[in-house]
Structure formats: structure tokens, C-alpha cells
Amino acid sequence: MIPGARLILLGRQGAGKGTQCVRLSRHFVVPHISTGDMLRAAVREGTELGAMAKRVMDAGGLVGDEIMVGIVRERLSQSDAVGRGYILDGFPRTVPQAAALDEITAERPLDVVLDLDVPRELVLRRITSRRVCRDCGTNYVASGSEKSPWICDVCGGDVMQRDDDTTEAIAHRLDLYEEQTSPLIEYYERRGRLAVIDGVASPDEVFRRLTAAVEGARRSS
Ligand code: AMP
Numbered sequence: 098m099i100p101g102a103r104l105i106l107l108g109r110q111g112a113g114k115g116t117q118c119v120r121l122s123r124h125f126v127v128p129h130i131s132t133g134d135m136l137r138a139a140v141r142e143g144t145e146l147g148a149m150a151k152r153v154m155d156a157g158g159l160v161g162d163e164i165m166v167g168i169v170r171e172r173l174s175q176s177d178a179v180g181r182g183y184i185l186d187g188f189p190r191t192v193p194q195a196a197a198l199d200e201i202t203a204e205r206p207l208d209v210v211l212d213l214d215v216p217r218e219l220v221l222r223r224i225t226s227r228r229v230c231r232d233c234g235t236n237y238v239a240s241g242s243e244k245s246p247w248i249c250d251v252c253g254g255d256v257m258q259r260d261d262d263t264t265e266a267i268a269h270r271l272d273l274y275e276e277q278t279s280p281l282i283e284y285y286e287r288r289g290r291l292a293v294i295d296g297v298a299s300p301d302e303v304f305r306r307l308t309a310a311v312e313g314a315r316r317s318s
Contacts, residue, residue: 209314
């Protein structure tokens with residue numbers, strides 16, 4: 098394995114992207130850039146961006162393209178991303194965001210775009226039982242038998258349901274995915290950048306498939 102990579106992980110929310118991105122970022126020794134995490138950090142810091150993003154996120158909507166492109170452009174210009182690469186998680190989510198990313202990455206193009214394919218019905222079930230540490234972002238699956246309060250094994254923070262994991266917000270997000278994000282699959286396929294990974298398997302098996310796809314894409318480029 099050669100360290101460094103420039104990747105996007107696409108897929109419906111609840112497909113297990115976040116957990117796989119953390120593993121991929123350790124494996125390839127690159128920063129995991131999650132636009133959702135960046136927006137949640139802005140919410141915690143109480144910035145103007147955070148207040149606006151919270152309203153949009155809680156309703157299951159999408160923050161405007163211009164704002165998101167600005168945030169990602171700035172993050173990708175930092176030395177760790179320039180030097181080692183990155184894994185983008187949650188960006189791009191629309192065709193205009195993808196077009197802006199093409200321009201941002203013109204000098205150092207992406208290695209591959211991975212689409213983690215998990216059917217809508219399955220992610221709906223998974224998101225409903227998703228819990229997340231408020232402090233470090235570790236994801237958990239609720240079985241119903243957890244102690245209350247639920248304390249994070251990693252950092253001791255509070256494990257809770259995300260504010261945007263309500264039934265209405267989840268349904269809205271999945272509809273937006275079909276309308277706005279799924280066209281990216283064809284967008285990257287036409288550019289010969291796409292690898293579709295069947296995400297219905299154990300986390301270890303999905304990770305193996307993802308890393309194999311990255312290595313395969315690098316060999317052929
Ligand atoms: P995530 O953590 O990726 O599930 O993102 C949480 C929420 O942040 C999404 O439901 C959107 O409201 C917002 N968000 C994150 N990334 C983007 C993006 N690239 N474009 C628009 N909104 C975004």
C-alpha cells in the first residue's frame with residue numbers, strides 16, 4: 098500500500114460512509130474531510146454559518162452550493178490535503194458542487210470516486226437506529242438495551258441521536274439524495290472515475306472492497 102490518496106466516497110446517508118471513511122483515512126494516511134462534521138463544528142462554535150446550517154440540517158435540506166464549495170476549496174488548500182491527499186465524505190452532493198470540485202482539483206485530479214451502494218430501505222432502517230457521540234463523532238447502533246445516559250467508549254462523551262435523524266428529515270434527505278446526488282453517479286461514470294461498491298456486507302468486507310477498488314484504480318491510472 099502506498100500512502101496518500103485523493104478520493105470521494107459517495108452514497109446515501111446511512112450507508113456506513115462515515116465509519117468507512119475513518120478507516121480509509123487511517124489506511125491511506127490522509128485527512129478525512131466530512132462537510133457534515135465541518136458544519137456540525139460550526140454549529141457547536143455558534144458561528145453565523147453554524148446557525149444557518151443548523152436550520153437547514155434539522156430540516157434535512159442542503160446548504161447552498163456556493164457556501165459548501167467555499168468551505169471545501171479552503172480546506173483542500175491546507176498543507177495536509179495538498180501534500181497527502183484526502184477522503185471527501187458528504188461532498189460533492191450536487192452536480193454544481195462536482196463541477197466546482199473539477200476546477201479545484203484540476204492540477205491534482207482525483208484517484209477514484211467510490212459509490213457505496215446500499216438500497217434505500219436498508220439505510221432507512223440503519224439511520225433510525227444510528228446514534229453518535231456528540232464530542233468525537235463515533236457512530237453506534239442502538240439495540241434498545243443501552244444504559245441511559247449512554248457514554249462513548251472512545252472519549253467518554255454523550256452518545257445521542259442526531260438532531261437531524263427524525264423520520265421526516267431522514268425521508269427528505271433520502272429524496273434529496275435521489276434528486277440531487279444520485280446524478281453524480283452518471284457524472285463520474287462518464288468521466289471514467291467511478292467504482293461502484295456493493296455496501297451490503299460486513300463492515301470488514303466492505304472495507305476490503307473499498308481498498309481493493311482504490312488500489313485497482315491506481316494501478317490502471
Ligand atoms: P452528513 O454528516 O454528511 O450526513 O451531513 C449532514 C447535513 O449537512 C446534510 O444533511 C446537509 O444538510 C448538510 N451538508 C453536508 N454536506 C453538504 C453538502 N456538500 N452540500 C449541502 N449540504 C451539506
